[in-house]
Amino acid sequence: DGGITQSPKYLFRKEGQNVTLSCEQNLNHDAMYWYRQDPGQGLRLIYYSQIVNDFQKGDIAEGYSVSREKKESFPLTVTSAQKNPTAFYLCASSIDGASEAFFGQGTRLTVV
Amino acid sequence: GENVEQHPSTLSVQEGDSAVIKCTYSDSASNYFPWYKQELGKRPQLIIDIRSNVGEKKDQRIAVTLNKTAKHFSLHITETQPEDSAVYFCAASIRNSGYALNFGKGTSLLVTP
Numbered sequence: 001d002g003g004i005t006q007s008p009k010y011l012f013r014k015e016g017q018n019v020t021l022s023c024e025q026n027l028n029h030d031a032m033y034w035y036r037q038d039p040g041q042g043l044r045l046i047y048y049s050q051i052v053n054d055f056q057k058g059d060i061a062e063g064y065s066v067s068r069e070k071k072e073s074f075p076l077t078v079t080s081a082q083k084n085p086t087a088f089y090l091c092a093s094s095i096d097g098a099s100e101a102f103f104g105q106g107t108r109l110t111v112v
Numbered sequence: 113g114e115n116v117e118q119h120p121s122t123l124s125v126q127e128g129d130s131a132v133i134k135c136t137y138s139d140s141a142s143n144y145f146p147w148y149k150q151e152l153g154k155r156p157q158l159i160i161d162i163r164s165n166v167g168e169k170k171d172q173r174i175a176v177t178l179n180k181t182a183k184h185f186s187l188h189i190t191e192t193q194p195e196d197s198a199v200y201f202c203a204a205s206i207r208n209s210g211y212a213l214n215f216g217k218g219t220s221l222l223v224t225p
Contacts, residue, residue: 033212042118042201042217043156050210058209090155097211098144098163103155 003027006091006104012112013078013085021076021107023091031096032074036060037088049074050097078109086111116204118216125192126224133219135202136184142204145178145185146213150199160187192223
């Protein structure tokens with residue numbers, strides 16, 4: 001199960017706090033993605049990055065921010081502006097667009 | 113964003129029967145169509161994929177068909193087994209999102225012995 005690693009597996013956030021989810025890959029993939037999964041909603045794209053130092057908003061980017069300073073890393077920050085952050089967050093990477101996406105094991109974020 | 117519609121949302125079959133899940137997409141530039149299986153609490157895992165220059169692909173008990181003209185593709189699982197029980201997601205690449213994958217809402221498949 002190596003290749004793409006997310007941490008932590010579980011995360012609890014107080015209202016008004018920012019939290020950062022880690023995603024690291026050693027697959028030498030150029031493209032990386034963040035998805036949010038809610039029950040019955042499938043996976044929705046938050047942000048994506050096709051190459052280091054570049055990233056674009058997905059369908060539900062509001063209240064989230066990312067950086068891509070290194071090819072291996074694509075951290076996601078859930079800001080206090082995200083009103084309903086409780087969800088399962090999945091990071092993925094692929095060689096390029098239109099190729100198999102490999103997923104991390106996910107981070108379950110809960111607001112307490 | 114571009115839509116991927118998936119049906120049915122739940123599917124129950126008896127062991128040994130076939131299961132079919134159907135998806136439609138709206139982006140005519142989509143060129144990659146994977147299917148993922150997700151077990152409870154785990155990450156999605158690719159089970160089969162197809163590209164736009166192919167109409168059908170098989171891998172043992174699993175097959176995928178693609179109709180680009182009609183913009184729909186389907187997953188076929190034959191001789192189902194209880195361990196096939198999981199949530200299945202279809203996806204299509206989205207041109208306007210750097211060809212990131214846009215997912216359907218999933219089908220919960222239950223195979224009863």
